Amino acid sequence: MSLKPYGGVSVLILAGGRGERLDLLTNERAKPAVPFGGNFRIIDFVLSNCFHAGFSDVAIFTQYLPRSLEDHMGLGRAWDLDRLSGGLAYMHPYRGFDRSNWYGGTANALYENLSALEEADADHFLILSGDHIYKMDYNDLVARHETSMAQVTVAVRPVPIEQAHHFGIFEQDESGGASAFVEKPSEPKSNLASMGIYVVRKQFLLEELRRRGPSEPALDFGKDLVPNWVDEGSINLYSYDGYWLDVGTLESYFAAHRDLLGSEPVFSLDDDSWRILTSSQPRCPMHIGTTSHLEESLVSDGCRIEGSVVRSIIGPGVVIEEGAEVIDSIIMEDTHISQNCRIERSIIDKRVHVGKKCRIGGSGVGEINAEKPQALFCGLSLIARSSVLPDGFTLGRNVRWSLAAGDNAESRFPDRTIADGASAI
Amino acid sequence: MDHVLTMILAGGAPDALGILGRHRAKTAVPFGGRFRLIDFPLSNCVNSGSRDIYILTQYNPRSLRRHIRLGRPWDLDRDRGGVHILLPYSGAKRTSWFKGTADALAQNLDILKRSRSRYVLVLSGDHIYKMDYRELFHRHVVTGATLTMATRPMKAGDGNRFGMIEADSAGFVKRLREKPGNDFGSDASLGIYLFDREFLIDNLERISEEGKYDLLHDLIIPAIATEKVATYRFDGYWEDVGSLDSYYRANLLLVDSQPSLQLDDPAWPIYTRMENVNPAWFSADSRVERSLVGAACRIEGEVRGSVLSPRVVVEKGASVENAVLLEGCRVAAGAKVHRAILDKMTVIGEGALFSGAEGLAILGKHSILPPGSRHLGQQETSIGELEAKK
Numbered sequence: 151m152s153l154k155p156y157g158g159v160s161v162l163i164l165a166g167g168r169g170e171r172l173d174l175l176t177n178e179r180a181k182p183a184v185p186f187g188g189n190f191r192i193i194d195f196v197l198s199n200c201f202h203a204g205f206s207d208v209a210i211f212t213q214y215l216p217r218s219l220e221d222h223m224g225l226g227r228a229w230d231l232d233r234l235s236g237g238l239a240y241m242h243p244y245r246g247f248d249r250s251n252w253y254g255g256t257a258n259a260l261y262e263n264l265s266a267l268e269e270a271d272a273d274h275f276l277i278l279s280g281d282h283i284y285k286m287d288y289n290d291l292v293a294r295h296e297t298s299m300a301q302v303t304v305a306v307r308p309v310p311i312e313q314a315h316h317f318g319i320f321e322q323d324e325s326g327g328a329s330a331f332v333e334k335p336s337e338p339k340s341n342l343a344s345m346g347i348y349v350v351r352k353q354f355l356l357e358e359l360r361r362r363g364p365s366e367p368a369l370d371f372g373k374d375l376v377p378n379w380v381d382e383g384s385i386n387l388y389s390y391d392g393y394w395l396d397v398g399t400l401e402s403y404f405a406a407h408r409d410l411l412g413s414e415p416v417f418s419l420d421d422d423s424w425r426i427l428t429s430s431q432p433r434c435p436m437h438i439g440t441t442s443h444l445e446e447s448l449v450s451d452g453c454r455i456e457g458s459v460v461r462s463i464i465g466p467g468v469v470i471e472e473g474a475e476v477i478d479s480i481i482m483e484d485t486h487i488s489q490n491c492r493i494e495r496s497i498i499d500k501r502v503h504v505g506k507k508c509r510i511g512g513s514g515v516g517e518i519n520a521e522k523p524q525a526l527f528c529g530l531s532l533i534a535r536s537s538v539l540p541d542g543f544t545l546g547r548n549v550r551w552s553l554a555a556g557d558n559a560e561s562r563f564p565d566r567t568i569a570d571g572a573s574a575i
Numbered sequence: 576m577d578h579v580l581t582m583i584l585a586g587g588a589p590d591a592l593g594i595l596g597r598h599r600a601k602t603a604v605p606f607g608g609r610f611r612l613i614d615f616p617l618s619n620c621v622n623s624g625s626r627d628i629y630i631l632t633q634y635n636p637r638s639l640r641r642h643i644r645l646g647r648p649w650d651l652d653r654d655r656g657g658v659h660i661l662l663p664y665s666g667a668k669r670t671s672w673f674k675g676t677a678d679a680l681a682q683n684l685d686i687l688k689r690s691r692s693r694y695v696l697v698l699s700g701d702h703i704y705k706m707d708y709r710e711l712f713h714r715h716v717v718t719g720a721t722l723t724m725a726t727r728p729m730k731a732g733d734g735n736r737f738g739m740i741e742a743d744s745a746g747f748v749k750r751l752r753e754k755p756g757n758d759f760g761s762d763a764s765l766g767i768y769l770f771d772r773e774f775l776i777d778n779l780e781r782i783s784e785e786g787k788y789d790l791l792h793d794l795i796i797p798a799i800a801t802e803k804v805a806t807y808r809f810d811g812y813w814e815d816v817g818s819l820d821s822y823y824r825a826n827l828l829l830v831d832s833q834p835s836l837q838l839d840d841p842a843w844p845i846y847t848r849m850e851n852v853n854p855a856w857f858s859a860d861s862r863v864e865r866s867l868v869g870a871a872c873r874i875e876g877e878v879r880g881s882v883l884s885p886r887v888v889v890e891k892g893a894s895v896e897n898a899v900l901l902e903g904c905r906v907a908a909g910a911k912v913h914r915a916i917l918d919k920m921t922v923i924g925e926g927a928l929f930s931g932a933e934g935l936a937i938l939g940k941h942s943i944l945p946p947g948s949r950h951l952g953q954q955e956t957s958i959g960e961l962e963a964k965k
Binding site for chain 1: 832845863866867
């Protein structure tokens with residue numbers, strides 16, 4: 151016998167995607183497990199939203215590299231999800247007596263776990279993406295859904311019209327209801343984007359999954375269900391105008407970090423009324439040396455800073471030696487930046503060792519990356535987790551680097567230079 | 576270390592820590608921008624493989640209990656063993672406060688009797704050091720002693736601060752005297768004792784019947800005459816932050832680039848409970864030198880040679896020099912803090928000055944200094960005292 155979940159809501163978080171355009175950042179981890187804002191992971195935002203809203207019955211659907219997420223979330227203690235009743239459940243693809251399917255789409259992941267959804271003692275499912283950055287009180291959304299009598303409520307938000315082709319776009323009729331939905335339209339007729347946040351009445355969702363699930367192994371919310379629901383008139387829109395970001399590309403990932411900076415940041419991580427909870431281990435306070443210079447930057451615990459840090463976000467345990475300069479960059483956990491390096495507009499993953507006098511990145515856009523034009527096109531350079539840059543290497547813009555200690559970087563690149571748009575993998 | 580039961584004595588009132596100790600147990604006093612004193616013996620236990628730990632306390636236990644809770648940060652949240660906090664209780668036979676260190680143990684004699692450990696490690700909860708108790712344990716087993724105590728050579732002049740010992744050439748204790756001055760041995764006892772459990776039980780029972788309550792005077796010193804009492808000589812960093820001055824100095828030592836106490840040694844982690852891990856914000860106007868800065872601080876002014884706990888705010892034009900600021904302090908625009916300790920959640924108003932001058936100035940928890948006010952010179956003050964002066 152378990153308690154009915156708070157608000158009659160069971161939360162389903164979709165966290166199985168790869169996030170291909172984040173390139174090397176998701177080579178060894180799921181997109182929701184990508185570090186964010188120094189000490190956090192992307193998944194922390196939706197989990198913290200659930201915590202603040204009071205929803206404690208949370209199932210997380212994983213498929214791509216789930217261990218990174220499971221290591222981070224554990225039993226869900228950091229978000230108070232380690233519970234006798236409800237709490238955190240991992241929903242990973244599995245084999246059974248008469249089934250052995252990978253998840254072919256977002257709604258298919260739910261269909262493959264139909265029996266668990268049937269057993270849920272809930273009135274509504276709140277379906278979320280694990281890779282969005284925002285702070286939202288879902289109580290308001292659920293209350294509006296309940297009073298609307300609609301089968302489905304979708305949270306929507308205006309986006310700049312020139313970016314609308316990246317999103318699922320709703321068109322509205324005169325009364326404000328949804329009249330059409332197109333996923334990533336080439337010629338968007340509206341700028342009202344779906345936030346990928348759905349509240350669906352339990353019985354309605356189960357019926358839909360039972361009806362379409364068996365014949366559609368790639369069943370997807372955005373591609374298949376939502377357009378159909380719009381046509382049937384089952385959808386109610388919930389407008390939201392707070393901060394919300396889908397960190398789909400390296401460009402938007404980087405932009406989201408810029409939003410954290412400033413005395414009055416566009417998006418604050420340090421909001422006492424809405425703390426972002428995470429499971430990081432405590433470390434020592436950071437040590438700031440005599441030769442350091444810090445300017446408009448966020449620096450995490452356990453760092454040792456002797457060099458200069460400007461408009462950057464530094465993860466926990468990072469060492470920046472004397473004479474090194476880090477400008478407009480994101481440096482993740484336990485990375486070591488040696489003396490007299492200059493790093494500009496770069497994203498450096500965890501546990502990287504950058505040798506002395508290296509130069510990485512630069513201002514401006516430069517040549518687009520030849521191998522991954524979809525990922526590295528805006529001038530950012532990317533250094534993969536646990537890689538090593540020997541002393542004196544110079545890396546240009548839109549460069550990808552993923553060479554570790556035994557990969558003979560010096561003999562492969564005797565002039566120690568990687569030009570704009572090149573990859574060293 | 577499966578044969579060792581650990582008892583941490585944490586009941587003392589931090590009298591010499593003045594207003595810092597007024598609202599908390601000494602073991603719960605914050606240290607090094609992040610830790611509490613109890614983190615050191617507790618982390619030493621865990622790193623040494625001792626996972627059966629009792630903390631005996633009675634003075635202001637709430638802050639300590641809130642910090643320890645079920646012992647999870649130390650991985651001591653266990654079904655068997657783990658960490659337990661013992662407070663005085665009323666029972667069928669007797670009801671009394673802990674009247675001394677030996678009495679605290681004697682009142683929990685059933686735990687010692689029930690234990691299957693052969694040895695009992697007795698520690699103080701308020702010393703800062705990193706020690707592998709397995710070395711003490713090996714020394715105890717090898718020498719066949721009944722009691723082994725950790726000792727350490729002290730500076731000349733420290734004979735008035737500690738219990739000093741004289742040992743023979745084989746390292747067995749001949750004499751031990753509390754604060755004997757400088758004409759005695761150069762090694763001090765560190766308040767770290769490993770007993771044979773049977774011996775400890777028998778003697779606690781005996782002295783308790785005699786109405787004696789102090790572990791050192793009534794049990795350990797008499798034992799030197801009759802038992803084999805060995806020393807384990809330790810030469811690492813060890814500090815008893817028993818006074819405001821030593822507390823201040825021990826904190827400021829940490830701002831050196833190679834401090835004598837390394838807090839972030841991966842081979843010997845010091846674990847603690849920490850809720851807020853947000854990064855700290857440094858504005859374009861910030862100037863920070865030789866300092867420790869905690870999580871979620873906001874630095875827009877100058878910070879030099881100081882230790883800042885989490886959530887400290889130093890506003891534009893403010894300056895903090897050679898100071899220890901505990902959690903949540905705010906130094907408003909243009910204010911100056913110099914040679915000072917600010918307890919939790921204090922506010923230094925705009926343009927105010929709070930300085931120990933040549934001495935040390937301490938501001939109590941939740942105190943608010945009015946904008947523009949000046950407080951110069953050696954002093955200890957708190958919100959209550961400030962209001963009384965009005």
